[in-house]
Amino acid sequence: MNLEHHFASLGEAFSSKTLIQPLFEQRLVEFNQALASFLSIDIKSSTTKRILNGEETLSASVSMVYAGHQFGGFSPQLGDGRGVLLGEVKGADGFLYDLHMKGAGPTPYSRRGDGRAVLRSCIREYLASEAMAALSVPSSRALALYDSREAVYRETPEAGAMLLRVAKGHIRFGHFEYFFSQGKQAELDQLIEYCLKHYYPECLAADSPLQSMLVEVVKRTARMIAKWQSVGFQHGVMNTDNFSFTGETIDYGPYGFMEDYEPDWVCNHSDHEGRYAFSRQPGVGLWNLNCLMRCFSKHLERDQLISILQCYEAELQSHYDVLMMKKMGLSKAQNVRDLLPTILTLLAKEKMDYTVFFRLLSHLEVDGFTVLLDEVVDRDSLSHWFDRYQTTRLSEGLVWSKVSHDMLLVNPKFILRNYLAHDAIQAAEQGDYLPFRRLLNVLNQPYSEHPESELLAQRAPEWGRSLEVSCSS
Template sequence: MSAALQGTVVLNGHFAHEFPELSIAWTGEPTPEPTLLVLNTRLASELGLDVDFLRSAEGLGLLTGTTVPEGATPVAQGYAGHQFGSYSPRLGDGRALLMGELRGPDGTLHDLHLKGSGRTPFSRGGDGRAAMGPMLREYLVSEAMNALGIPTTRALAVVATGTTIRRDTPLPGAVLARVASSHLRVGSFQYARAHGDVDLLRRLADHAIARLHPGAATAEHPYRALFDAVVAAQAQLVAQWMLVGFVHGVMNTDNMTISGETIDYGPCAFMDGFDPAALYSSIDAEGRYAYRNQPVIAEWNLARFAEALLPLLDDDEDQAVEVAMSSLGSFRDQYSSAWSAGMRGKLGLVAADVGAPEANTVVDDVIALLQQHGVDYTSFFRRLGAAARGNNSPVRSLFADTAAYDAWAAGWTALGPDADLMDRTNPAYIPRNHLVEEALAAATAGDMEPFGELLDAVTDPYRERPGLERHAAGAPEDFGPYRTYCGT
């Protein structure tokens, strides 16, 4: 079933009707005074959505889940998951709705999904609402990730609801509307497996293949090919996180997508000073999801995905386990290759005549250098582009011990780094934590200007512009330890 929005775009409920076992029909809670805070007009146009309609009362109803287009079937999706290593057989969208699927002008399907739209049957005691700050954070960071070329859900809009929600203090409520290739997660397959319904598991896998990894359909063993495709996508994704210094913060299995897109920007942050143990989540007491652990956790999550898929990999369980282990064994090599290639790009070392041993040594040594001196990660690589052109002063100024930098730089310079490549690879602007907090505090108080300025910088991250110098600078010394919260 479908519904036309302004007679141009179709919103269908394919997932809702195909998988009633994994969804519960639901609508958003009333919003007494919906106010559009930010609208991604470029994304709306790419999706074929009428911007004027989205700004209208009916459009705001769609963006908050309170107005359901005729024929659409909004649902709360059910899924399971390992949260901080502990398995929960029934999680699901406790404050979110899948409004339906949009088919863009190019024929590509996208989920339209809301976050903060109110309680659902999966809320588990929560209020189902979201505060304005965390929703604006997800908008800001997900759009920054997209601009960096990292697969991610996209933010379409944030709408203030006119309600006050209770956290540690009263906060203004808001709903985030986001789009993705799909909201299928490892936890979706865990949920199907937990129900012991192999037919449901097979239908879900077929849906994932058709929607996300169509090449697997023609493989000799389609379900193994699906698993291989997800392993490859996640190896690439996590390598990209590591290369830009991004720390997700909550890598539970219900936050790992089958599409290979980054999802759920809760207690996330970008590193300031390089620190492998960087951790920003207020609830991660053991550091399970620290920066350095992200590749290991991704592999662990994929092992849980493999466990869910076992009945589809082979009728004989022992053989299915062998198949899964063989495929999972490729993750480390794929991740390492992606990370190494990316790091060489950051250092400008991709010329055909660059010897592998020398380049590998330079890469290994730069990580040790950054760790030893706690140098600002983003600033170091961006300023290194000037050093490749012969101006070492900007990057040397980051080091109290310039001799250590000079010793490393001598070997790096000898390899002939490509400065133009470095400028295209290393961003000048990321969502720096102190600026994010400044922008969110101002927005919560009614001033969206700092948010807009920061959003403008991070969505065009490689082009340095006058007037944005503070957006390229590291955190002030008095910023202190940074902690973020999941917002529930």
């Protein structure tokens, strides 16, 4: 494992030296071999094992310091309270990727916490990040999962665990907020140059490299959130310290994949005011970007910053239109805008499963509508919508068999339903990782039929609809 240490070289103003502190009787229980091969990491190497187990000291492993707006309130200093950036490794595409261990023990930013993670949260993050990657949503990835016999105390004692995560970068909006709020201009400039060099080198040739980079950050964020909305994903904690400067989904805590369609659905039991409800995610993304832009108020004029932010809505809407055109099997954005609001209103009224609806729609032939009618009470409204939909598809001159094939490639059969994660976690806590691996297998190939795993595509049973997820998850 050829580790490089570019972020650590920025100096102690940006991070603190931190080592992995091994858990009691920890063991490697899952390893992402495909991702490891992409990163040229050999898990069988004794040196690699010692590094990841915390048995070999890395002189440049660090925990990062940053700030952030949390539920709208500004926290001037946060940081990796339970994470260690081991360094960067080069992928097969020639780009560098961070290796970051979650649950590695106390850091200078733990704020009196134990710096640990529990098996429950590590499994949830492993499953979510891999599911998102398979759905083509920019995301951190899971490389390795460790369990242990060490008790970690939350509401009750739980099994301690560690998760090795991979991302293009772990720099957050909150990194820039930290240095800007403290008036540390030299460090802010240093961070800007670092990001230009390592994440946005194509912007260096622009007349204004910073402005060019920020436009790209805005657009990446917009495209990421458009994809969240299209697959029915809710992040749960869209704080600025949880937003990646490289446009990846990071920090999976109380997330959720929508089942029954509810525009104002809140997956996080701790979000009492619904600040991060599903329908509010696009607006929160813009709010977070506005916080980020303030950090560059001494580098760019106000009009320039406003112009950068104005890229957001158009990018999000156009990308969402493209995604929903594919989901609906249509070729014109205006047709999506005409048809989508009506069917989403009906889905909400009928409390119909979002994923199931689009999967069933993908299977439709010209005269095969009965299966969808059987899913609703208001058959007349759905029939009227389908007549419009059918007329629209025919007017576009599309071949239905080809359209159905293409729709099945973008409308998943399998999503990470909360009750499935719950079942996998309960089994793993008893030492049985087979349900976790079975679930991971279908999430890695969510568009395939997997007839042997048909149960994993079913809606949640009644008990599974009331499960709560909070920040402690």
